[in-house]
């Protein structure tokens with residue numbers, strides 16, 4: 216059986232690709248951390264990228280929440296001691312209240328908001344979980360389901376939370392997964408270019424001409440944007456399911472699926488990074504538009520140009536003109552911001568002129584710079600030497616209340632017609648939409664096509680995800 220891969224972008228990677236700015240800063244499409252549940256995935260990455268220190272940096276997960284003008288270590292519920300006394304009382308009282316209510320609760324929570332209340336109580340819900348999750352998903356928590364979080368409602372460890380407050384202790388414990396790995400060069404996208412290089416080049420087609428514009432399931436053909444057609448026996452599609460369902464005349468199902476868009480803003484800054492070992496940071500409040508920031512220069516030295524290379528300052532972080540437009544040496548560091556967008560949470564793309572030679576950018580870039588100053592990530596006078604912005608139309612597949620009913624009907628219907636719709640947006644299950652899951656959704660679909668093997672990742676996220 217011969218297989219061909221078709222991709223409308225110029226190279227492999229999809230949402231896990233890496234872009235390079237003209238100044239030489241690398242930016243992933245948001246913080247991509249490898250947390251593998253599969254030996255197959257780990258071995259594939261070692262085969263493609265190599266193993267050991269030349270290929271990978273090993274990083275300790277150092278993560279904080281920015282709240283009320285201070286850093287609170289993550290996980291939030293174990294670090295209530297960092298809050299003001301009044302907030303500590305509200306959070307702890309809420310945890311106790313939740314534990315008691317959860318012990319006698321009947322049935323499952325009806326939506327994500329109820330889940331939050333049952334797990335964490337109203338204190339943490341109002342201070343962190345509700346505002347943070349709205350910033351991430353761009354959908355009210357009441358409109359989201361909670362099946363994707365697993366069968367059980369795992370309550371906060373109240374004793375640990377109280378203990379940490381009384382002993383005024385920072386507790387950033389991440390259990391056995393306290394470290395993660397990141398490629399020494401090429402960013403996350405480098406991984407997938409290396410994986411693609413393992414496959415026969417003549418069977419991979421890239422570029423805008425490979426954009427599929429429709430699928431005819433009766434004729435078993437896909438049509439490209441120039442009108443060319445390609446016949447298939449079996450199709451594995453990573454095209455967002457809401458789009459392919461529309462092509463197949465199932466708008467009724469497509470409208471039951473929701474997604475949010477994601478803006479990635481990157482900035483390259485002159486100077487020494489002031490954030491130590493911090494990896495990624497969460498921002499629940501409205502003093503900035505982003506929900507998460509990654510100190511991307513910390514992940515790999517090659518994510519920034521070498522310190523000796525000369526770059527002019529484009530503008531200052533507050534958007535004003537720099538003192539000079541002359542190119543001077545580094546060192547350099549970088550920040551990568553993620554901002555969500557939906558009908559509930561619009562983002563301004565209005566052209567906005569920044570000072571110096573920075574040029575014109577969407578308004579969200581200026582808002583991000585101001586947010587970075589508000590949250591003390593940079594100073595007003597920090598020298599910005601590179602700016603990056605990209606909008607991903609499909610960023611997060613929303614675990615909406617109606618999602619599962621649509622998937623239960625749509626995926627088998629497509630499969631019966633020879634179309635295995637799989638991947639982050641192909642099968643639309645956020646709980647199995649990371650890189651390891653998406654790869655295995657592909658691997659397992661091939662096994663299913665060839666041997667009838669069960670697709671464990673698609674069918675049983677609750678079995679796959681607890682695996683370390």
Ligand SMILES: Cc1cc2nc3c(=O)[nH]c(=O)nc-3n(C[C@H](O)[C@H](O)[C@H](O)COP(=O)(O)OP(=O)(O)OC[C@H]3O[C@@H](n4cnc5c(N)ncnc54)[C@H](O)[C@@H]3O)c2cc1C
Pocket residue numbers: 221222223224228229230231244245246247248249250425426427428453454455477553607609610611637638639640641648649650651653
């Ligand atoms: C903001 C953000 C943060 C993330 N963080 C993490 C993380 O920390 N850890 C992690 O493991 N994963 C993370 N991910 C998820 C990771 O990017 C995905 O798991 C992975 O990219 C999914 O691969 P995929 O092939 O299923 O889908 P995609 O990456 O969406 O690939 C689908 C491909 O299909 C192509 N395509 C679509 N339509 C057409 C068409 N009509 N014609 C031709 N080609 C088409 C697209 O160009 C794309 O390349 C994150 C994703 C985002 C957006």
